[in-house]
Amino acid sequence: MFQKLYYVWLVIAASVLFTLHACNSSGQVDAEQMPDTISYNFNIRPILSDKCFKCHGPDAAHRQADLRLDIPESAYQALKDNPSAHALVPGNSILSELYRRVSTKDTAEQMPPPSSNLKKLTPFEVDLIEKWIKQGARYEKHWAFVAPRSYPIPQVKNITWPKNPIDNFVLHKLEEKGVDPNPEADRERLLKRVSLDLTGLPPSLQLMDKFLADKSPDAYQKVVDELMASPQYGEKMTLHWLDVARYADSHGYQDDNYRSQWPWRDWVIHAFNENLPYNQFITWQLAGDLLPNATKEQILATGFNRNHKITEEGGVIDEEYRVSYVTDRTNTFGKAMLGITLECAHCHDHKYDPFSQKEYYQVFSFFNNVKEVGIESVVGGPETYAKRPLMQISNEEVKKILTFINKRDTDKLIVSIMGDSDKVRPTYILKRGNYDAHGDVVEPGTPKSILPFTANYPKNRLGLAEWLFNKNNPLAARVFVNQTWQEFFGKGIVKSSGDFGMQGDLPSHPELLDWLSVDFRDHGWDIKRLVKQIVMSATYRQSAVMSSDKLKSDPDNTLLSRGPRSRLPAEFVRDLVLASSDLLNRDIGGPSVNPYQPPGLWENATSGRGQLASYKQVHGPNLYRRGMYTLIKRTVPPASLGIFDASNRDQCEVKRLRTNTPLQALVMLNDPTVLEAARVLAAKLLADHSSSNDKIIKAFRLIMCRYPQKKELNILMAYYKDELKGMNKADAEKLLSVGEYPVPSNIDRLNLAAMMKVVDAIYNLEEAITKT
Template identity: 60%
Template sequence: MIQKKLTRIAAKPFQKWIAALGISAIVFSLATCNSSGEQGGADVGIPDVVDYNFHIRPILSDKCFACHGPDNNTREAGLRLDTEEGAYGALADHPDMFAIVPGKPKESEVYHRLVTDDDTYRMPPVSSNLTLTAREIDLLTKWIEQGAVYKPHWAFAVPTKTELPDGDDWARNEIDHFVLNKMKEVGFKPNAAAESYHLLRRVSLDLTGLPPTAEQIDRFLAEDSPETYEKMVDELLASTAYGERMALHWLDVARYADSYGYQDDDIRTQWPWRDWVIHAFNENMPYDRFVTWQLAGDLLPNATKEQILATAFNRNHKITEEGGVIEEEYRVAYGLDKTNTFAKGILGITMECAQCHDHKYDPFSQKNYYSLFAFFNNTTEKGLEGLVNSGPSKTPRLTITQEDLNGMLDFVNKWDEKEEVSVSIMGELDTLRPTFILDRGVYDSPTERVYPGTPESVLPFDSLKFAQNRLGLAQWTFSKDNPLTARVFVNQIWALFFGRGLVPTIADFGNQGELPSHPELLDWLAVDFQEHGWDIKRLVKQFVMSATYRQSSQITDKHREKDPDNIYYARATRIRLPAEAIRDQVLASSGLLDRTIGGPSVKPYQPEGIWEIASPGRGALAHYVQDHGDDLYRRGMYVFFKVTLPPPSMLIFDSSNRDMCEVTRQRTNTPLQALVMLNDPTVLEAARVFAGELMETGDKASTDELIQAAFKRILCRVATKDEADVLSQFYQEEKTRFDKAPTTAEAFLKVGEAPQSENLPKIEQAALMAVIHAIYNLEETATRI
């Protein structure tokens, strides 16, 4: 009923005032997606020196490695082109011929196979539907002429700090030296600094996921000194909301959810681990300790309950409770999930490709994969733990007592003191469980036995230096010689603040991943991060204090033509807010937001019946039981996440599915997003409560002043005269409409459970509510500018 009423109420007025206002609204256009492609569309010629990593490997990986790469099972003609030994050696079928002869393209069979007109001879074969461009052929030819020098994959070489490029007065820290140098190479110059109000809103949303408060806005805009911005950054970093914002990314990496998944999708209680993640970020736990505790906290000497709780990270995968399944099949599946999450989320590599066969593009064999799997194959976890409601946690589990809450685990927000809370955690067997390579990845097809180890191409595992268990794996992960760990995390966090990664393929640093746009900067940041104790808050502050971050997002014709994806950071990137932040902004600006940190997840408004129809579950989740009171107004990260049916309004705004590790989210534009913002009871209720609060606290203020106050609190700036005039006109039109149909106004004001004051004039409140609702639907509202 609400949706039908609001469609009638909102559609025509919205179209009219949006057209007059001249600014995009969610109804018509959301923040643009950033797709990756050729760097900025800039003219690309043949470089003087052709580099294997940056020019040749991408061509071979895309066009050749499927048949002539690392996978022994699919290799054609016995030819490997991913190693110099294979490429330089004599061809198996023609011992007097060679694929590549360094310095001599005309004697190289690869060259002749690329330039021939004979379809039966040309490579790649016609059947592959792959072809090389003239530029790619020229690059390969010139590379062979220059000696066909192979190099280790750039991401598998230990990063080093290069000397800072020259900077100028624009640069505020080291980041800007690298960015400015790259801009100059391609003929760009930086944008001017963002307006103060845009910058304040940007940094507040980025650091806390919330808009600045009215007091922060007034204070920031009133102060005029070089230190003002840094003081605000420090204030935001010190707020508890910072930990929530950073934790949101890690929940995606860790595939956190409030249910088990699979068909019989019942409730589980991993939320104390979520409380720990928030706590860890707020306490600025160094990244090496943060990950080590999650991988192997239970294996630390005299492990504390906090360290053991951290290992719940490994147990966030889907778990079956269905009768008739084979216990061993699912025990293996859980280990594979842990392996894939570690590889993707922490190392940034696609190891899962080697579960069934040698990796086709990267130097990871099946043996490498199952050697890594062996670290996670020794847990006491079971594949199936009983067929009758085995509870909200699984063996091994940690029970949190009231004594824990009063002591070491005081950061866990346990709301109901009468009930125990238990969490699925890690535990190790006393004896080593044998691990085997599984033929085609099938759980009951063991072949060769393997032992805990890591891909040699990344960093060999030294069993004399590291124990062959998860703790040893964690130590290997943070070895100074590990080329991936620091690079990958720095890149993930960079993407959160700049809209894209320095390596755009955030989950793939391998051969099929994109090359870094600023390799020297990425390596400098990775080394600097390690040198300063893996300090996350320091890293984040580096990012937001840079002149690169503080630029205006104004886009010019040159930007649009030469660098539409903002690869060179000659402007700030406009980013559509994460799903949770869209909800949080509405609740925060309206005054409804409950800022309680942590605790069990909550169930706010949701379309009736969708839970039961789309995802029939059992037990506690057989039916959707909506919460009430303050629970309706918790932050988006606390909304109950059912694996088989994620929160619909958030899923529409591209939240993670949480059924597997995700290190980045896509951004889409769909009409459903407009419908959510127009009809979601949370948005409508927030507009109603906000309108009532403005009228009660500003009873002597004019309507135009109330509209301006709402606009400022939502968008952190004063509306221009044209904007204010259109909003004022819209208010008058809505007031006239409600005057003629007072029952429509009354229905409009009944949305949501928050108390409605009976002392306010209904017609005026409904009209002001409509205006605030319209502001919530602006593209600018849903966009970090």
């Protein structure tokens, strides 16, 4: 037993070590440098936002001493408690109370007060404030609320490195910091990276061989074009949007019954594959039903705003839940399309950003006129699969109009969509956010600090969409470009992709973000063009290897001095296993399915009513569908996906957590899908008329997407021989019994079990499920 484990861990070590160079863990990050010119947005506002705005910011209810430090007219004026003093005296730090209070050692005078539990300013932060005041204490509008502008493409010293303008912006900053970019990744790793990023699937052996043999200058571009033209591109792009749209296959709450919202998911895949421009992609989802002569497809797109949780419990207050649905749509709009924490103004004025509670309910009013109720129907019947307003889709419409819907039966298909009442429902400011505490009536509107909602727009969701895509809207393009960048690099240019406000992270490359945003907008909101720009860049193509120098100079890859490296999203871990073993069912779209799951999970967490009261596993080809088609029951989300940080889709999520826990290793070691895939692939390998050496090379290539190094191959071969020698019939039968896919009857079962162990060991290497 020890010897078997020895071989497994040796191959794990060999796989991990090949990507790493020796690192000097004692390297220290250079000390902070004082800028020549102090920027309010990039140097001062983050300090004030973290340590001052809680008491001296936009929230009037919690403001102290009648002092606001987020706007100059308040910061410059005489203090209420001491008319002879001013918080800021431009050009004179000695006379500025702000500087005196943050620099004093007297705890009775010190700001923030020690009792506030806010962190004290560091000496460097105090020096920044002092220098800013001496330079005039000039305020700037928050960078994210200023419309992006197209910066000139920077000149760089290394003129041979850039492939497109993205690289000029990145390299310019690298050269300023004295850091060199990494060389381009080798072809095998680059192909694996771009294939996973564009399709969510590993490249086939045929594609690997073709790319390695193609010596033409445009070989990589040809691969990119081929991958983007595949229908799997739409599936890959859709997964992130399902998180954004909080898509699930159940209503949520206690009974958590089934919902038939999957045709909307089919539409999203179709929209990405057809490269529907982003402004139309969003407009249809926000207000497709309000478009002149709206088509069935445009109305179906509005299912985006009906993906929220819906209760079916008896005894609830109808209006309370109806208001919660409108709240969800409002919050989702703010986070998904504006990248702001609008929900923080639900109960009071935003404490950090310039959004009032009134403005929150002005946005709320756009979504407040839907013809819906808080609770509807009886649990269990087909009428509960969708909630009014809804749309019925006939077989004839699937054949002739909505041809992208993967409908396989003759059952009635219904989807929840948007539809407004003829009579306008009044919208009130809700005091403390309580559904029944009506304050003043408000009209539809938007936060003025972003862009005023003028009389030119219709006062409905279509007007909101027009406002969103106004050329002067500072957030629409930036937010989507940033989310798209995040999908390829693991984090956005703005790391806090759901918060572009005062508490959010500053962009690492602000000029690049603006240039990309303007370029995206001015080229017709073309999503495929944006994606291709990113993956064709030298920045993206870099090796992911982190040297000791890079560990010191760019530990978090903020400067983009190396290529992206990250574990695959949960659904793509499953997809890689299924694809590499040739088990994958590649059907596009259709209803969600129930693959293998530990018994009893649903039954122990259900009311015992409705279609989803008990877990009914599928069989046959549906057992091997892509991870994105796994049925999501909100109260009991799929365990294996959840362990790998998949969203449970309770609310809008624009960025998943990335954790690394022992449970993930246990899933890879014990999940029936992984074990079955190892068995099936092993059987296919043994059917080849090739040597054991060649079989293991093929398995390694299918999973790792590269040829094994000699040492790795030797370890795997030794492991195979050892397993074959020690395998007995009883152990083999137990090992081969996992999964429903049939075992070939004419195969040596001891040999199959030994080869299965080798394949399973490869699946369990870190590199197998890592994009490098």
